[in-house]
Amino acid sequence: MIRVFSSDYRRRNGARTDPFPVRTLRRIERPTTKIDDSAVRRVDERDGGFRRADRGEYGPVIQREYRRFMTKHPLSGALLGMSKHLAPIAAGETGKSIAPSTDNPVFNARHIKETAYFLRADAAGICELPPYAVFTHSRWDGSPIELAHKYAIGILIDQDWKTAQASAGHDWISNSMSFLAYSTSGFIACVLAEYIRKLGYPARAHHAMNYQVVVPPILLWAGLGEMCRIGDIVLNPFLGPRFKAAVVTTDMPLAVDKPIDFGLQDFCDKCGKCARECPGQAIGRGAKETHNGYERWTTDVKKCTSMRVGNQLGSGCGMCIKVCPWNKPFTPFHRFVNRAIRDFPAVRSLAVKADDWLGYGKPKPGWKWWLDVEDVDGVYRDTARMSGDNE
Amino acid sequence: MIRVFSSDYRRRNGARTDPFPVRTLRRIERPTTKIDDSAVRRVDERDGGFRRADRGEYGPVIQREYRRFMTKHPLSGALLGMSKHLAPIAAGETGKSIAPSTDNPVFNARHIKETAYFLRADAAGICELPPYAVFTHSRWDGSPIELAHKYAIGILIDQDWKTAQASAGHDWISNSMSFLAYSTSGFIACVLAEYIRKLGYPARAHHAMNYQVVVPPILLWAGLGEMCRIGDIVLNPFLGPRFKAAVVTTDMPLAVDKPIDFGLQDFCDKCGKCARECPGQAIGRGAKETHNGYERWTTDVKKCTSMRVGNQLGSGCGMCIKVCPWNKPFTPFHRFVNRAIRDFPAVRSLAVKADDWLGYGKPKPGWKWWLDVEDVDGVYRDTARMSGDNE
Structure with missing residues (x-):
């Protein structure tokens, strides 16, 4: 067996401490968002806000914009x-022979994360692919999607x-921030999927212009974050909501990560800064509701999409990401506060006010x-x- | 005018000090490598070592491999x-109108570097495109190359x-290290070139699978490094020789950087560790020679290419990069040593031995x-x- 030094998260340029101390996170058996596995129905990608905008369901101005x-x-x-x-x-096509030393799922998981x-990912995690995370139909051509990869x-x-x-x-940089992260994670996912195929296992990359999967449940199960108050998005304990994700699905045998609990359900209950600052008034201030088997905070997709698409004084909108108290640099001070918020519920109300x-x-x-x-x-x-703006 | 905060090098995730303190570098008028501008002839990309290997000039085994x-x-x-x-x-095609606020070369240079x-570049620099840095012919189809971009x-x-x-x-990772950096810098260059074209200026990306330019003179003039003992490659003061580069050429008005002098000519004279450790015995141990108008150390391209291509116990070879004393992480200790080596010539011999x-x-x-x-x-x-290897 080849020896592997696993850093879990990025630890590349000589940093003495892991910039993202993943090992300090509490691992749990199921995501902190209550998911009724039997009730969740697969989603049609054509039902997304942008598709609706494109079809004119949010009015002719939003359709044109x-x-x-x-x-x-x-x-x-x-x-x-x-x-x-x-x-x-x-x-792409799977290679015709399986690479040696790839039969151990634990070894493979470390190897694939490394x-x-x-390839310069900021964070990576692995889960079994929940069947309900596969779209029923593609937004691009309406074709039905079947994807049976295991991981x-x-x-x-x-x-x-x-x-x-x-x-x-x-303002004018919001969409670029999204697509910096979409395109870069997509680049990495495409290389990683091709690599796995060359190792002899089926694999497919999923990125902003080519998803066959719903990303949030995958990130939850892979221990990359918890669902937050901002509509249907996952928040990472170290990047906050300031990221985008790509996914690789595969049948390569892989050990999986466990979901994490860093107190976010309690934190978002106490905070609500995203809802307060949302220029589209799209993010709910209330308690969680159950929708399609997930118990989570609700966001008005029409209002959110209309704000982003219809914004005349900027390109898109990421106010919720910008103002989230978890959107912080990873300096020693913020590392300390981060740990305190995660471990001590009593700190959270104070942290929200202090922010x-x-x-x-x-x-x-x-x-x-x-x-x-x-x-x-x-x-x-x-x-x-x-x-x-630029006086 | 839009206000710009220029970090020169990457300073992104809350680091208190610039990880690459470019401002501490000594700027000079011409590269430390003596270049006789009038004597340098443009190079035919088909004369490179890999093309020669491909044509069988290094024998049938190297050709096959x-x-x-x-x-x-x-x-x-x-x-x-x-x-x-x-x-x-x-x-690609240049946009039909020029973006406002892009007529100031100093502003543009900062904006383009930012x-x-x-886009996650590790370092960026700008120079005027030397005419001799344009290949005469493409290695791919032998077509003649004309490229008149100014920067x-x-x-x-x-x-x-x-x-x-x-x-x-x-060993087996060497080629992957090269092409991680080639593909990632190529990705960034393609996005940046497309962005500049959309701003209304002609621009072209040059990367490993699509160069029209010889990279080393561009890096010298753009202040991104000095020529080192390792054959025809540029060494960056903070990354050492552990990088690959892509280039964007354009006519957008840009202020240029100046070449840098961090004492490398003296250091490589005193060191020679790359030559000592080269498994192909390709790197010269002697003094500089003048070739095509450049006064620099010589490497036997045939031996270097044959070692890399013919390596039966690995994929490529980067021993020179691996053992170079400038191949260091950027920890506080190495930052201190780095500065001492740059500023105090007397330290260099000791640093070579200590390494x-x-x-x-x-x-x-x-x-x-x-x-x-x-x-x-x-x-x-x-x-x-x-x-x-993996016992």
Whole structure:
């Protein structure tokens, strides 16, 4: 057996301590979000908010704006283009012979995670693929989806903390942050899936332009986060909600991770800053409700999509990500607070208040580096002059 | 004008000090490698070592082995495949209107570098494109190359320090390290070039599967390193030789960086560890010679290529990168030594000796994470059993 040094999370450039101390997380048997496995129905990808916007279900303005949603800013347009280039290479033929030394699931899981970190993933985790995490139909052509792979590997990429600090949350960089993380995680997933296929096992990459799976339940089961108050998204204890994920599904024998509990259900109950600051008033302030077998907070998908797509003073919206108290850099101070919040429930209410007192969640215009420009039918408009943002 | 906070090098996840303190580097007017601009002739890409191997100029064994050079290991094969997917998207049409706020070269240079760091580049620098850095002919189809872009943006990606530590230098991970950095820098260059085109300026990405430019002179002029003893490669003061580069060429008005001098010419004169450890005996131990207008140390390209391509106990070879004293993590201790070596010539001889005394450059098998496997005509061979490497 080849000896493996597993760092679990990224620990690459000589850091003495693991930047993401995954081993300190409490592992549990089932996700902290109550899931009634027998009640969850598979989802049709065509029922998503963006598809509805595209079909005109949110009105003609949102329908028209959806067509230029990603391309009205040149950086998000370039990143979307890259994700589209990655779409056709998500799947491929399995190699004809199985590589030696790949019959041990524990060894394989470590090896595959180390490979993901080598490929510069920020976090990776593995679970069995829940059958209900497979879409029924593709959003692209409406074709039925059948995917019987046994395991799913979640790959997270940071949307960039510095940019999140600088941003107002719903200005011109929001979509680029999303698609930086979508395209980069997609790139890694495509390489990893091709690698696994070459090892002799079926594998498929799933990324923003080519998902066959619903990502959140996979991240929950793979121990990459807990469901948070922001609609249907998973929050990682070290990246907060400031990431996007790609997935590789495969039949390679893999040991799986366990779900984690870092107190987020209690924290989000006490916080609600995302709901307070949401410019679209889309995030619920109340208690959890059960929907399709999941007991979680509710978000108004129509309002959220309409805010993002219809935003006339920016490209998309990520205010909830921006203002979340878990959206922090991983400095020693924030590591300390992070640990305290995870381990001591009594600290959480204070932490929520302190986050406001200390001014977190406000934009830092001095850190801004992107262009406030808008492509309108192929001609640029200097949005800065309109919004007075860059005086 | 939009205010810009420039970090020069990557400073993203809350690090209090810039991990790569570029501002401490001494800037000079011309590269430390003597270049006779009037004597340098443009190079034909078909004259490279790999092309010669492919044509049989290094014998039938090397010719045969070249065909499976990258694909005999599944990870380097997957990474090569990704680079090939990126080849056709290196170029594209320029947008029809120029974005506002892009007429100031100083602002543009900061903005473009910040965008590169946002896209997760490890280092970026800008120079005027030297005409002699453009290949005369493509290695792929022999077509003549004309490229009149005014500026070149160099983008560096680390080959992964942890893997470099673990590796013996010429085992089964070497080609994967190269192509991790080639494909990732190529990914970033493709997105960045597309972004610049959308801003209304011509731009082209150049990466491992699609270069129109010779990379080393660009990195020298862009202040990303000095030429080192290892054949025709540039060494970065913070990454050492442990990186690969992609380039974006463009006509967007850009302020340029100046070349840097961190004492490497003196250091490589005193060191020669790469030459001593080279398993192909390809790296010269002597003084510099002038070749095609460049005064630099010489490497036997035939021996180097034959070692890498012909290696029967591994995939490629990066022993010179592995053992170089500049191949270090960026811990506080190594930052201190790095600064001392750069600023005090008297320290250099001692540093060279200390590097051996302290055992640097030896493999750390406990950190190994990759598979020692070899694809032979579609069937796997467990190389570990042969080499006794994984007992």
